Structure formats: structure tokens, C-alpha cells
Amino acid sequence: MSELNEDDLVQVFKALGHPTRLSIMSWLKDPGSFPPQEQPAEEIGVCLKHIQARAGVSQSTASQFMAILQRAGLVTSRRIGPWTHYQRNDERIRQLGSTVANTI
Amino acid sequence: MSELNEDDLVQVFKALGHPTRLSIMSWLKDPGSFPPQEQPAEEIGVCLKHIQARAGVSQSTASQFMAILQRAGLVTSRRIGPWTHYQRNDERIRQLGSTVANTI
DNA sequence: TGCTTAGATCGGCAATCAACGATATAACGA
DNA sequence: TCGTTATATCGTTGATTGCCGATCTAAGCA
Numbered sequence: 001m002s003e004l005n006e007d008d009l010v011q012v013f014k015a016l017g018h019p020t021r022l023s024i025m026s027w028l029k030d031p032g033s034f035p036p037q038e039q040p041a042e043e044i045g046v047c048l049k050h051i052q053a054r055a056g057v058s059q060s061t062a063s064q065f066m067a068i069l070q071r072a073g074l075v076t077s078r079r080i081g082p083w084t085h086y087q088r089n090d091e092r093i094r095q096l097g098s099t100v101a102n103t104i
Numbered sequence: 105m106s107e108l109n110e111d112d113l114v115q116v117f118k119a120l121g122h123p124t125r126l127s128i129m130s131w132l133k134d135p136g137s138f139p140p141q142e143q144p145a146e147e148i149g150v151c152l153k154h155i156q157a158r159a160g161v162s163q164s165t166a167s168q169f170m171a172i173l174q175r176a177g178l179v180t181s182r183r184i185g186p187w188t189h190y191q192r193n194d195e196r197i198r199q200l201g202s203t204v205a206n207t208i
Numbered sequence: 209t210g211c212t213t214a215g216a217t218c219g220g221c222a223a224t225c226a227a228c229g230a231t232a233t234a235a236c237g238a
Numbered sequence: 239t240c241g242t243t244a245t246a247t248c249g250t251t252g253a254t255t256g257c258c259g260a261t262c263t264a265a266g267c268a
Binding site: 151152153163164166167168171183185186187188 | 247248
């Protein structure tokens with residue numbers, strides 16, 4: 001299995017080194033726990049509005065949080081109509097786990 | 105195996121979200137690669153001076169880096185005479201790996 | 209073509225972090 | 239006791255991050 005290089009790792013750790021962003025990653029494990037939305041969250045991800053509401057931050061802060069997680073490769077985004085849906089990147093998280101276990 | 109709670113995780117990720125501190129964790133996997141010292145590095149850890157020299161930072165910065173890693177539980181320290189020796193906390197790092205894989 | 213809604217980006221301010229030199233403490237040897 | 243060496247802590251400055259409101263862009267609908 002491929003692993004993350006040092007620069008990528010630092011970026012990932014910075015992204016996760018924030019309590020709200022870390023919580024968001026957990027929340028996204030259960031997309032069904034968010035309020036209903038036009039598109040099925042289980043399949044295409046959770047829209048920003050719902051993440052913002054649960055995090056209790058402003059719209060701009062929520063958007064920036066998700067951009068940081070995305071740049072770190074921890075989530076993917078899919079835009080459908082006016083909504084941007086976010087989903088965990090489980091493959092990347094598995095890589096992170098194995099990198100931590102083997103390389104750190 | 106016991107896992108880390110969210111607050112501990114955030115502290116660990118903050119500690120590792122810095123390129124030099126992340127490198128130090130790798131360096132400590134091979135204590136024998138450091139210059140010789142009075143006490144055997146393989147057994148009791150690497151003294152701060154050697155870590156400072158390899159990192160290329162000031163003495164105070166090196167000391168603070170190691171304090172941050174230690175507060176995060178990633179290294180342990182042992183003082184013998186005038187030297188403080190630092191060692192990886194492999195048990196903690198294993199916990200981190202499994203927490204990332206199972207919980208994040 | 210306007211409204212309205214979702215989201216991204218910009219600009220700014222406060223808080224935190226990074227890094228250093230200076231100083232303090234602790235151990236040891238002359 | 240007095241240097242000397244290793245390390246920790248303090249105080250400061252510049253850089254980065256966190257977070258917001260305001261603004262911009264894109265989509266969808268009247």
C-alpha cells in the first residue's frame with residue numbers, strides 16, 4: 001500500500017490538529033445522521049450547510065475548514081447544482097493509519 | 105488496545121504538524137545514528153545537544169520542540185547527570201496508528 | 209432579466225505559534 | 239567555591255492561523 005511523504009503528512013497533521021476539523025472527520029463517518037438533503041448523503045456526501053450548522057461556525061469558516069481538509073486529501077468534494085457535498089476519503093485515511101504505524 | 109481521546113489526538117496532531125518535529129520522531133527510530141555520548145543512546149535515549157545539532161535550530165528551540173513532543177506523549181525523557189535523554193514512546197505511537205485507522 | 213440560495217473568496221483583526229537571545233538552574237570538576 | 243557545560247525557562251518579535259463579516263460567483267426559479 002502506498003504511503004504519504006513527509007510534506008503530505010505535515011499537511012494532514014495540521015489539518016487534523018484542530019478540534020472542530022477533527023470532529024468533522026468523525027461526523028462524516030455517518031452521513032445519515034445529518035438532516036435530509038436533495039441528494040443522498042450516503043452516496044455523494046454531506047452538503048456544507050449541514051456541516052456548518054453542526055460545527056456552529058460561520059459559513060465562511062465552514063467553507064475554509066473543508067478546503068483545508070480537502071487540500072490535505074482527507075475529504076473529497078462533489079458539486080451538484082448549488083450544493084457542494086463532502087465525503088471522507090477513506091483510502092487516504094487508511095494510508096495515514098499505516099504510515100503512522102510504519103513510518104512515524 | 106487502549107486508544108487516544110479527541111483532546112489527546114488534537115495535541116498529538118499539533119505536535120506532529122511541524123516538519124522539524126516530525127523529522128525528529130523519525131530520527132529517534134535510529135538512536136545509533138547520533139554521535140556517541142556518555143550513556144548508550146539505544147538504551148536511554150538521545151541527548152538534546154545531538155537533536156539540536158541535527159535539527160539546526162537554537163538550543164532553546166530544540167528544548168521547546170522536545171517539550172511539545174513530550175507533552176503530546178510521543179517521547180519520554182530521562183535525565184542523567186547534566187543530560188536529558190529523549191526516546192520514542194513506541195507504545196503511544198502504536199496507539200496513535202490504531203486510533204487513526206479505527207476512529208478518525 | 210432580476211431575486212434568492214449555496215458556496216467560495218477577500219480583507220481584517222485577534223490569538224496562537226515559531227524562533228531567537230538572554231537568563232536561570234543543575235551537575236560536575238578544578 | 240568558582241567556572242563550565244547541558245538544559246530549561248523567560249521575554250520578545252515576526253509569521254501564521256482562526257474566525258468573522260462582506261463581497262463575489264454560480265445555480266435555479268419566477
